[in-house]
Amino acid sequence: MRGRLRLVLPALTTVLACGLTGMQATPARALCPAELPAAIARVVEHPDWQRARWGILIREMASGRTLYARESERFFIPASTAKLLTTAAALQHFGPGWRARTSVYGTEASPVATELRLVGGGDPTLSREGLQVLARQVRDRGIVRVRTLVVEDSAFVEPDVVPSWEKDDIIAAYGTAANGTILHENAVTFTVVPQAVGQPPSWSWDDAIAGQQWQVTNRGVTAAAGTPYALELRPQLGTTQLEIVGSIPADNGPDVWELAVPHPHAYLRDVFLRELAAVGIVVERTALARSRPPERGTELAVIVSPPLGELVVQANRDSNNLVAEVLLRQLGRAVPDAGSISVRRDRLKILGVDPDGYALVDGSGLSRQNLVSPEALVQTLRGVTTAPYAPLYRQSLAAGGETGTLRWRLASLDLRAKTGTLAGVVALAGYLDPPQFAPLVFALLLNHSDRSPREQRAALDAIVERLNQIDRCPDGR
Structure with a gap:
C-alpha cells in the first residue's frame, strides 16, 4: 500500500509494538496446553482491558482441536482481517492465475x-x-x-x-x-x-x-x-x-x-x-x-x-485496501446479478465458512459496520489449507519480523498472519508453527479499547508469544 501519512487516523499508523503497560516480558519457557488459559488470562484480564472486548480462538491446524476460546462465536469489528475472507473467496472463484x-x-x-x-x-x-x-x-x-x-x-x-x-x-x-x-x-x-x-x-x-x-x-x-x-x-x-x-x-x-x-x-x-x-x-x-x-x-x-496470486499478496501482506475492494467487485462482476457480497458468501461456504459467522459490507475491512466472529476467521484459514492454492494463500500473509505489516513485530516466530487496525480495534489472525507443538491456526480480536494502538498490538503479540511457547507435556496435558 502507498504510504499513508498525517491524514491517516493515528490508529491506522503502523508503530513498533512495545511492552504493555504494567506487564513484564514473559520468560521463554515451555507452556503446557492446560496452562494456556491461565497464561492468556494474564494478558486479557489486565486492568488496561477492563472496558474492552476480547474475541479469541486457537485451534490445532490438523485436528481442529480447540486449545482456547473466548467469545469465539460473537461478532467483532475485524478491521483488515476481513481481507482474509475476501482474498480466500477470490482465489476459490478465479484461481491464482486470473488477471x-x-x-x-x-x-x-x-x-x-x-x-x-x-x-x-x-x-x-x-x-x-x-x-x-x-x-x-x-x-x-x-x-x-x-x-x-x-x-x-x-x-x-x-x-x-x-x-x-x-x-x-x-x-x-x-x-x-x-x-x-x-x-x-x-x-x-x-x-x-x-x-x-x-x-x-x-x-x-x-x-x-x-x-x-x-x-x-x-x-x-x-x-x-x-x-x-x-x-x-x-x-x-x-x-x-x-x-x-x-x-x-x-x-x-x-x-x-x-x-x-x-x-x-x-x-x-x-x-x-x-x-x-x-x-x-x-x-x-x-x-x-x-x-x-x-x-x-x-x-x-x-x-x-499481475496474476491474482500476486494481487492477493498486496491485499494481505501489505493490507492494500484498494486491491481488496477491487477483488470483491470482481466477484460480483463474474456472476452477473448476484452481487459481490453474495458471491463472496457462496465461495466461502465452499471452503466451509459458516455464513452466519460474519456480516461484511466491504472487501477491505475499512468500514466499522463489518462484523466477524473469531470462528469465521479460523474457519477461513483452515478451509483454505485443503485447496490447491493453500501455499500461496499462506505465503500472502505477513511474516513475523520480516514482511508487510508484521515487519517490526513478532520476529523469530514461524508466523504468517493478517493484521487489522482501526481506532479502538486491533486484530491478528493466521498460522503459527510453535517449535515444540503442532501447527496452530488462531484469531485474536480486541474491540472497544481506549488504549493506544501500540499497547493494543503489544497485548496481541504477548498472546502469540505465549502460543509459541506451547509444548506437549509428558503427562499429555
Missing part, C-alpha cells in the same frame, strides 16, 4: 479511427507505463488520428466508495475509489515545504494531472524554527477544495500527504490522452462513459494485470 484486462477497442480503419474506446477492467495496478504500452499498440495498428476517445468505466455495478466509510477515509489514499478505471491506485502525493519565517509554505503534487483536480487555498504560514508543528490539511468532503491552514516550523522537513484522486475516471482519460499524443496520435474530442455499448468494435490493444 484483469485493460483493453482499447475501435475500428481498424487506419489512419483515422472514428472512435477509440479504452475499457477499464478493474486493474488496481495500472500505471502510466501500462498506458504507454496501450498507446504504442494503437499506433502500431496504423492509427494516427482519433475522432472521439471514450474512456469506459463500466466494470462494476457497486458504488466506487463504500457508503459506511468515514469521511477521513474516503479523502485519504487508503480509501480511494474502487472503480473500473484505476490509475496509480487513484492516489496522489501532496507535499508542503516550509519557507522563510512569516511566509506561506510552498506546496506541490507528484502528479500534476491528478493534482489539477484539487483547488488549493494556502492559508498556512512558516513559523520560527523550534516552534510546535501546527499545520493542517482540510479537504472539503464532496468538493475538490483543499485548504492549508496553521503553521509549519522553518526547520521542519517536507510534509507529505497521500490523498485520493477526486475523479479517477477523468484522471485516467487525461493521462491516456497525453500518452496517445506522445506517440503521435491526435485526438479530436473525448468522452467519459459509465455503460457498455451494444458493440465496442475490435480489440486493438490490451494489457493485463
Whole structure:
C-alpha cells in the first residue's frame, strides 16, 4: 500500500509494538496446553482491558482441536482481517492465475479511427507505463488520428466508495475509489515545504494531472524554527477544495500527504490522452462513459494485470485496501446479478465458512459496520489449507519480523498472519508453527479499547508469544 501519512487516523499508523503497560516480558519457557488459559488470562484480564472486548480462538491446524476460546462465536469489528475472507473467496472463484484486462477497442480503419474506446477492467495496478504500452499498440495498428476517445468505466455495478466509510477515509489514499478505471491506485502525493519565517509554505503534487483536480487555498504560514508543528490539511468532503491552514516550523522537513484522486475516471482519460499524443496520435474530442455499448468494435490493444496470486499478496501482506475492494467487485462482476457480497458468501461456504459467522459490507475491512466472529476467521484459514492454492494463500500473509505489516513485530516466530487496525480495534489472525507443538491456526480480536494502538498490538503479540511457547507435556496435558 502507498504510504499513508498525517491524514491517516493515528490508529491506522503502523508503530513498533512495545511492552504493555504494567506487564513484564514473559520468560521463554515451555507452556503446557492446560496452562494456556491461565497464561492468556494474564494478558486479557489486565486492568488496561477492563472496558474492552476480547474475541479469541486457537485451534490445532490438523485436528481442529480447540486449545482456547473466548467469545469465539460473537461478532467483532475485524478491521483488515476481513481481507482474509475476501482474498480466500477470490482465489476459490478465479484461481491464482486470473488477471484483469485493460483493453482499447475501435475500428481498424487506419489512419483515422472514428472512435477509440479504452475499457477499464478493474486493474488496481495500472500505471502510466501500462498506458504507454496501450498507446504504442494503437499506433502500431496504423492509427494516427482519433475522432472521439471514450474512456469506459463500466466494470462494476457497486458504488466506487463504500457508503459506511468515514469521511477521513474516503479523502485519504487508503480509501480511494474502487472503480473500473484505476490509475496509480487513484492516489496522489501532496507535499508542503516550509519557507522563510512569516511566509506561506510552498506546496506541490507528484502528479500534476491528478493534482489539477484539487483547488488549493494556502492559508498556512512558516513559523520560527523550534516552534510546535501546527499545520493542517482540510479537504472539503464532496468538493475538490483543499485548504492549508496553521503553521509549519522553518526547520521542519517536507510534509507529505497521500490523498485520493477526486475523479479517477477523468484522471485516467487525461493521462491516456497525453500518452496517445506522445506517440503521435491526435485526438479530436473525448468522452467519459459509465455503460457498455451494444458493440465496442475490435480489440486493438490490451494489457493485463499481475496474476491474482500476486494481487492477493498486496491485499494481505501489505493490507492494500484498494486491491481488496477491487477483488470483491470482481466477484460480483463474474456472476452477473448476484452481487459481490453474495458471491463472496457462496465461495466461502465452499471452503466451509459458516455464513452466519460474519456480516461484511466491504472487501477491505475499512468500514466499522463489518462484523466477524473469531470462528469465521479460523474457519477461513483452515478451509483454505485443503485447496490447491493453500501455499500461496499462506505465503500472502505477513511474516513475523520480516514482511508487510508484521515487519517490526513478532520476529523469530514461524508466523504468517493478517493484521487489522482501526481506532479502538486491533486484530491478528493466521498460522503459527510453535517449535515444540503442532501447527496452530488462531484469531485474536480486541474491540472497544481506549488504549493506544501500540499497547493494543503489544497485548496481541504477548498472546502469540505465549502460543509459541506451547509444548506437549509428558503427562499429555
